[in-house]
Amino acid sequence: MTDPAIHQGHHRGHRGIAPRLRLTVLGVLLIVLWALSLAAITGLLQQGSWLVWGIAITTVVTGAALVSVAAPGLSQAATIALPGTIGAAIWVIRLLVSGGLRSWGTEPGETLARIQSEVLRGSAPIAASTHFEDLLLLCVVVWSAVAMFVFTGAGRLRIADPRELRESREHAESREPREHGEAREPGAHGEPVDRGVPHAVTAALAIALPALIVPVVTNERFEVPYLAALGAIVLAVLWLASPRVTFKGGIAAVSALALAAGVFTVLPESRDRIWNGSLQYGPVGEYVDDVTIELARSLGERSQAPVFTHSSSDEQPQYFRLATLSTFSGGTWLPDEELDAEGLGVDQERSLTGVRPTQSDEPLAELEALSGGERDSYGSIVVQTPTGSFRFSPVDGRVLGFSPSQLEWNEHAFEYAGQRRGYVDVKIAGLRSSWLPLPTGTARVSKARATLDLNPWVWADSANTARSQGVMTQPDDSFRAEIYPGGGEPPRAALRWLPPELLRVFPEPAAAPPELRPYLELPGSLPESLLELKQRVEFEGLDRVSAASALEHYFRQSGGFSYDESAPFLPGSDPADPYSVMDALLTTRAGFCVHYATTFAVAARSLGVPTRVAVGYASRSQGATPVTVRGKDLHAWPEIYVDYVGWVPYEPTPGGAGLRAQSDEETDAVTVDAETAAPETESPEAAAPELTERPQAADEADDSAGADQAGGGADAGGLSGAVVVGGVAGGVLLLLLLGAAAPALLRALGRARRLRAIRAHAEPAGAAWAELTALLRDYGVVPGAFAIAPRSQTPEAIAEWVVASGVLTESENVRGVGWLATEVSAERYAPAGSGADPRGVGGGTERQSSPSPHTRRRLAAVVAGVSADLSAGATRRARARARWRPASLRRRGLG
Numbered sequence: 001m002t003d004p005a006i007h008q009g010h011h012r013g014h015r016g017i018a019p020r021l022r023l024t025v026l027g028v029l030l031i032v033l034w035a036l037s038l039a040a041i042t043g044l045l046q047q048g049s050w051l052v053w054g055i056a057i058t059t060v061v062t063g064a065a066l067v068s069v070a071a072p073g074l075s076q077a078a079t080i081a082l083p084g085t086i087g088a089a090i091w092v093i094r095l096l097v098s099g100g101l102r103s104w105g106t107e108p109g110e111t112l113a114r115i116q117s118e119v120l121r122g123s124a125p126i127a128a129s130t131h132f133e134d135l136l137l138l139c140v141v142v143w144s145a146v147a148m149f150v151f152t153g154a155g156r157l158r159i160a161d162p163r164e165l166r167e168s169r170e171h172a173e174s175r176e177p178r179e180h181g182e183a184r185e186p187g188a189h190g191e192p193v194d195r196g197v198p199h200a201v202t203a204a205l206a207i208a209l210p211a212l213i214v215p216v217v218t219n220e221r222f223e224v225p226y227l228a229a230l231g232a233i234v235l236a237v238l239w240l241a242s243p244r245v246t247f248k249g250g251i252a253a254v255s256a257l258a259l260a261a262g263v264f265t266v267l268p269e270s271r272d273r274i275w276n277g278s279l280q281y282g283p284v285g286e287y288v289d290d291v292t293i294e295l296a297r298s299l300g301e302r303s304q305a306p307v308f309t310h311s312s313s314d315e316q317p318q319y320f321r322l323a324t325l326s327t328f329s330g331g332t333w334l335p336d337e338e339l340d341a342e343g344l345g346v347d348q349e350r351s352l353t354g355v356r357p358t359q360s361d362e363p364l365a366e367l368e369a370l371s372g373g374e375r376d377s378y379g380s381i382v383v384q385t386p387t388g389s390f391r392f393s394p395v396d397g398r399v400l401g402f403s404p405s406q407l408e409w410n411e412h413a414f415e416y417a418g419q420r421r422g423y424v425d426v427k428i429a430g431l432r433s434s435w436l437p438l439p440t441g442t443a444r445v446s447k448a449r450a451t452l453d454l455n456p457w458v459w460a461d462s463a464n465t466a467r468s469q470g471v472m473t474q475p476d477d478s479f480r481a482e483i484y485p486g487g488g489e490p491p492r493a494a495l496r497w498l499p500p501e502l503l504r505v506f507p508e509p510a511a512a513p514p515e516l517r518p519y520l521e522l523p524g525s526l527p528e529s530l531l532e533l534k535q536r537v538e539f540e541g542l543d544r545v546s547a548a549s550a551l552e553h554y555f556r557q558s559g560g561f562s563y564d565e566s567a568p569f570l571p572g573s574d575p576a577d578p579y580s581v582m583d584a585l586l587t588t589r590a591g592f593c594v595h596y597a598t599t600f601a602v603a604a605r606s607l608g609v610p611t612r613v614a615v616g617y618a619s620r621s622q623g624a625t626p627v628t629v630r631g632k633d634l635h636a637w638p639e640i641y642v643d644y645v646g647w648v649p650y651e652p653t654p655g656g657a658g659l660r661a662q663s664d665e666e667t668d669a670v671t672v673d674a675e676t677a678a679p680e681t682e683s684p685e686a687a688a689p690e691l692t693e694r695p696q697a698a699d700e701a702d703d704s705a706g707a708d709q710a711g712g713g714a715d716a717g718g719l720s721g722a723v724v725v726g727g728v729a730g731g732v733l734l735l736l737l738l739g740a741a742a743p744a745l746l747r748a749l750g751r752a753r754r755l756r757a758i759r760a761h762a763e764p765a766g767a768a769w770a771e772l773t774a775l776l777r778d779y780g781v782v783p784g785a786f787a788i789a790p791r792s793q794t795p796e797a798i799a800e801w802v803v804a805s806g807v808l809t810e811s812e813n814v815r816g817v818g819w820l821a822t823e824v825s826a827e828r829y830a831p832a833g834s835g836a837d838p839r840g841v842g843g844g845t846e847r848q849s850s851p852s853p854h855t856r857r858r859l860a861a862v863v864a865g866v867s868a869d870l871s872a873g874a875t876r877r878a879r880a881r882a883r884w885r886p887a888s889l890r891r892r893g894l895g
Contacts (some may be wrong), residue, residue, distance in 0.1 A: 026240055027066045033207050033233045034058035040211035045126050050133035053094050054140045061087040065148035069157050084145030091141050100134045151203035200241035204234050280307045280631045282433030284323040284335050292333050292594045296569040303631025306429035312621035313422040317661040319649055320437040324463040325613040331578035338461040346457045346466040349444040364397050370499050387497040397644045402494050412493045416485035428477040436466040442481045449480035489648055496545045502643040503543035505608030519610035527579050529586040534606050544609045548640045548650050551600050555652035563655025564590040596653040597636040610641040618657035633657040747886040758860050765823040768859040774888035779870045781807050795821035813869045816862035
């Protein structure tokens with residue numbers, strides 16, 4: 001069979017088009033198509049050196065394919081192998097330049113695990129690590145080699161020699177047709193036929209495929225200019241690769257391109273998260289018609305995608321407001337979108353309380369009247385009440401402190417004057433929102449701590465929320481929110497002791513100050529269910545705080561309500577009944593946060609309490625440990641207004657993100673050793689590896705734990721024999737891999753058991769000490785490895801020896817090891833009820849039978865910190881040995 005060849009055609013449509021010119025133009029078009037396709041990947045990965053290397057690889061591979069096609073006498077096998085071989089050589093050069101060759105050679109398993117973590121924790125576009133780029137470029141090499149394999153027709157495409165073509169044509173013309181009158185077909189009897197480049201279009205589509213897939217994954221709208229350029233190149237390849245290049249064909253191609261571009265232009269923006277779990281739009285924005293419906297829809301997805309992470313100066317519940325909803329009309333809650341009249345940016349401080357203006361020229365005249373002119377030595381306004389004295393700021397009236405009049409109430413005292421502000425650091429992951437997630441109590445956003453450009457973000461007019469004009473949050477945007485002391489509000493118990501003049505309710509909205517009336521308005525008449533709830537809560541002397549507390553208690557505890565995310569939520573479905581959602585909740589006693597927040601708000605307003613609904617995310621800070629907030633943590637909650645305090649959040653929902661944040665459940669904290677927990681089957685002390693013997697020699701051979709898992713395939717011929725051989729070889733390889741990985745798996749199971757014991761076991765310190773000694777043994781920190789030795793076998797002596805050896809470089813870890821040794825001794829030698837306390841603290845105080853959650857978290861943090869410290873200070877060889885051949889599985893000893 002004659003190889004397909006490009007040659008000087010004799011058809012009218014090909015006059016003047018030399019085969020080499022045709023091939024060159026096709027090659028240039030494919031190279032440009034490569035560049036466009038690689039550029040599309042920046043929608044998934046942030047632009048970096050990988051893009052330059054990728055363009056270089058594809059350009060050289062394409063050029064090598066063209067040269068192999070044009071080279072005379074080159075075999076089919078060489079035509080197939082040359083492009084891929086050159087591409088692989090460039091990739092190896094890249095590994096040498098980046099230093100990744102050693103990592104891939106010595107730690108393939110760890111390297112792949114890190115890449116997997118990047119993918120699972122990141123969101124598009126991901127800031128790819130060097131190793132991630134290495135893997136991506138390897139895919140580019142394979143991808144380009146496959147595309148050129150298709151382009152060259154499995155190596156059969158070539159430019160025929162002109163002399164060969166001439167001789168072939170003369171030979172064909174000298175022969176007669178087989179039968180009289182039989183027309184001679186082009187190519188019969190071996191005449192070369194101008195067949196174009198039949199596989200070029202398939203190769204072009206393979207090259208362009210990622211460019212078409214990326215917008216589907218990211219749910220971003222197709223950019224028409226980019227799509228037009230991509231389509232133009234593909235159609236140009238189709239035109240040039242065809243056997244006959246005609247003007248009519250060009251017109252048809254341009255028409256098809258214009259039609260396709262028009263279709264993509266009119267397509268609406270898709271927000272279907274099925275194809276893009278990493279991208280999470282905020283539930284409020286220009287693209288949302290009804291915030292509460294959007295919030296309900298998002299909650300129904302139960303998305304695990306990270307939206308942002310946060311850490312803070314304190315461990316406490318955090319409510320991150322995106323927006324507030326104050327206007328209730330036709331069964332729909334509308335967001336407060338009006339921005340600060342002066343365009344005040346979030347980097348500028350603003351009074352948290354939003355003190356409502358009074359008819360007096362003096363905005364603090366009401367406080368001055370209540371105080372009778374009393375001031376303290378700092379100039380603060382002092383208001384005396386039967387329960388104690390409150391102090392207010394002379395600048396904006398914000399409450400600063402409370403001193404109870406009775407000794408037994410001292411636990412409710414607070415003092416914010418002169419206290420340092422707290423902070424919450426936020427780093428955006430997959431959240432796309434034109435509203436900034438700000439924690440409750442934010443005074444301002446620090447410009448010095450922000451990678452986020454704060455210039456477009458402006459305070460809302462009536463809430464401590466911030467919105468931008470035309471800008472949305474992007475991955476890796478970060479900022480620090482400065483928080484007023486106490487989170488911006490007094491302890492809940494102290495609120496009810498404020499002067500009654502600041503807590504009065506307004507059952508008739510017309511009697512309220514004009515600034516509060518929008519937060520009291522309700523449409524039409526209340527249904528019977530809401531009237532019954534109002535009567536249940538209402539009593540003489542009711543104030544804002546007691547009303548809100550009674551409603552919260554009713555929904556959370558005494559009313560028999562349950563949390564159900566499958567409950568229907570259809571606000572505004574019946575214009576004649578704006579209260580259908582609230583009536584349904586009070587009837588069925590089941591719903592989720594939007595049901596409870598809106599019903600609470602309507603009931604509170606009916607009692608005369610200024611109320612609004614806030615939407616955002618609920619989480620719990622774990623101090624400096626970053627906590628990941630996910631799509632499932634979306635939340636809605638009501639807030640009541642208290643004069644000179646501000647908007648106070650309440651939590652009526654008996655489940656969901658809000659309850660998780662308040663109940664100190666285990667949060668999604670990012671730790672160093674986040675191993676999968678295994679069922680606890682034995683005491684962690686019994687399984688603890690100890691430390692006595694000398695570690696193995698440093699030149700001990702490492703196992704190849706990260707060996708590649710090669711899949712064997714059989715040729716078409718001799719299938720049955722190949723399958724048998726392949727199966728046996730695969731089984732042997734699998735056994736070898738399992739044998740090599742067995743120590744690491746056993747060590748991981750032991751670690752997971754101990755970490756689980758730290759969280760739930762009655763003796764968490766023993767579990768933490770067992771894991772600590774195992775880590776030390778794995779990294780070769782044992783007696784004999786240093787010039788000094790432990791003075792005894794007690795935990796304190798071992799901790800003293802570890803610190804003296806200098807293997808820990810972080811001061812926090814040094815202190816943590818000493819504290820852990822003290823805790824484990826107390827746990828071992830001071831059983832509950834004995835009255836003994838070996839720490840010498842507390843003078844005989846009995847040991848707690850169940851350690852506090854804070855103690856458990858600190859134990860886990862010590863173990864994680866020591867693990868990170870040891871890993872950072874070890875060589876690559878030592879880290880590989882600790883992971884794949886852990887010495888803690890073989891020897892026991894101290895501790």
